Amino acid sequence: xxxxxxxxxxxxxxxxxxxxxxxxxxxxxxxxxxxxxxxxxxxxxxxxxxxxxxxxxxxxxxxxxxxxxxxxxxxxxxxxxxxxxxxxxxxxxxxxxxxxxxxxxxxxxxxxxxxxxxxxxxxxxxxxxxxxxxxxxxxxxxxxxxxxxxxxxxxxxxxxxxxxxxxxxxxxxxxxxxxxxxxxxxxxxxxxxxxxxxxxxxxxxxxxxxxxxxxxxxxxxxxxxxxxxxxxxxxxxxxxxxxxxxxxxxxxxxxxxxxxxxxxxxxxxxxxxxxxxxxxxxxxxxxxxxxxxxxxxxxxxxxxxxxxxxxxxxxxxxxxxxxxxxxxxxxxxxxxxxxxx
Numbered sequence: 543x544x545x546x547x548x549x550x551x552x553x554x555x556x557x558x559x560x561x562x563x564x565x566x567x568x569x570x571x572x573x574x575x576x577x578x579x580x581x582x583x584x585x586x587x588x589x590x591x592x593x594x595x596x597x598x599x600x601x602x603x604x605x606x607x608x609x610x611x612x613x614x615x616x617x618x619x620x621x622x623x624x625x626x627x628x629x630x631x632x633x634x635x636x637x638x639x640x641x642x643x644x645x646x647x648x649x650x651x652x653x654x655x656x657x658x659x660x661x662x663x664x665x666x667x668x669x670x671x672x673x674x675x676x677x678x679x680x681x682x683x684x685x686x687x688x689x690x691x692x693x694x695x696x697x698x699x700x701x702x703x704x705x706x707x708x709x710x711x712x713x714x715x716x717x718x719x720x721x722x723x724x725x726x727x728x729x730x731x732x733x734x735x736x737x738x739x740x741x742x743x744x745x746x747x748x749x750x751x752x753x754x755x756x757x758x759x760x761x762x763x764x765x766x767x768x769x770x771x772x773x774x775x776x777x778x779x780x781x782x783x784x785x786x787x788x789x790x791x792x793x794x795x796x797x798x799x800x801x802x803x804x805x806x807x808x809x810x811x812x813x814x815x816x817x818x819x820x821x822x823x824x825x826x827x828x829x830x831x832x833x834x835x836x837x838x839x840x841x842x843x844x845x846x847x848x849x850x851x852x853x854x855x856x857x858x859x860x861x862x863x864x865x866x867x868x869x870x871x872x873x874x875x876x877x878x879x880x881x882x883x
Contacts, residue, residue: 566610567637573604573620576647583622585774585805586647592616592635598798600805610826613637620645623774675704679711686714691721709738713745720752728752736765743772747779754782759789770799777807784816793820804836811840815849822852831856 569590575582588606589598593614599606615633626648635641682697698715701708716731729752735745750766753759766783770776784799797820800813814837821830834853838846 566612567635568607568609568640569611569616569618569632569635569643570607570640571605571618571643571645573606574644574646576625576649579647582647583625585622585802587621587802589619589621590616591619596794598794598801600802609828611635611637618643618645620647622647624651625649626651671705671708675701675708675711678704679708679714682711682714682718686718686721689721691718694718695722707738709735709742709745712738713742713748716745716748716752725752725756740768741772743769746772747776750786751782754786759786762786763790775806777803777810780806781810781813784813788816793823796820808836809840811837811842814840815842815845818849818852827856827859831860 571588573582573586573588582604585600587598587600590596590608593612595611597608599608613636615631616635618630618632620628620630628645628648630643630645632641632643678697678701682694682701685691685694685697695715695718698711698718701711702715705711712731712735716728716735719725719728719731729749732745732749732752735742736749739745746765746769750762750769753762753765763783763786766779766786770779770783773779780799780803784796784803787793787796787799797817800817800820803810803813804817814833818830818833818837821827821833831853834849834856837849838853842849
């Protein structure tokens with residue numbers, strides 16, 4: 543029913559003559575490497591804030607573009623992991639022109655948590671675990687691989703009794719409980735694993751996912767947001783975080799994480815699906831069409847007919863817009879109007 547309502551809304555939108563022509567200026571830009579460097583580091587985030595608009599894009603190359611902009615002043619902010627943020631102000635931008643800006647990436651920020659070069663990072667909590675507890679952990683993992691979840695849980699529990707702060711054992715006990723449909727116990731063990739080791743990425747994701755599976759998306763945002771900060775290359779975690787923000791009605795953050803998920807893995811159909819509707823609601827029809835088409839190219843198992851209908855309406859909308867523009871006569875000059883020879 544919700545999908546049907548969106549289709550009907552799309553019909554109402556498309557019938558509006560005020561939207562027949564997409565207007566507005568464009569800001570294009572190039573990101574250059576930081577001083578003394580030759581390449582950009584991984585993913586670069588570019589955010590545009592201006593009158594009635596906030597957009598973000600993620601780059602794997604050097605160039606970005608923001609379209610359909612009104613008159614006004616804009617701020618462009620550029621971020622990358624481990625770099626200082628760089629901002630550029632564009633005052634008095636006019637919607638009847640296209641601007642090109644060049645921004646140099648920020649310098650590296652000092653990381654106080656990094657050890658001296660040549661040293662190896664050691665998890666002190668793991669170093670303290672007695673050998674017998676490690677043995678129970680390994681036996682538990684063997685039973686877990688064989689889907690003998692009760693026996694696996696017994697060994698993980700034995701490891702925890704020997705060393706209560708064995709966060710890996712807590713996490714794996716949570717997995718075993720989850721497999722046995724003991725949801726409350728599973729969440730308790732994942733929470734304990736994160737409490738013992740707050741930067742335990744696996745525990746953070748497990749805690750977030752079990753909460754999302756229970757429909758508690760808002761409760762999943764904090765652990766999942768921390769997990770993606772610690773691991774910037776997990777496309778599915780980015781997508782799930784986008785989904786959590788969608789349920790929390792935070793569309794800006796949802797869009798950010800869906801876009802980043804697709805930058806990391808363009809084959810995530812659900813991210814295309816969600817972005818299509820986000821851009822449709824924001825009346826950015828070209829972007830909506832792009833993501834709906836991307837969704838269909840991935841041959842999804844569900845939602846195909848619904849999205850095909852929307853794509854057809856969007857394509858017709860653009861055809862009608864072009865037809866109206868081509869039949870509009872050009873304005874006559876003053877001299878023609880006055881009849882001068």
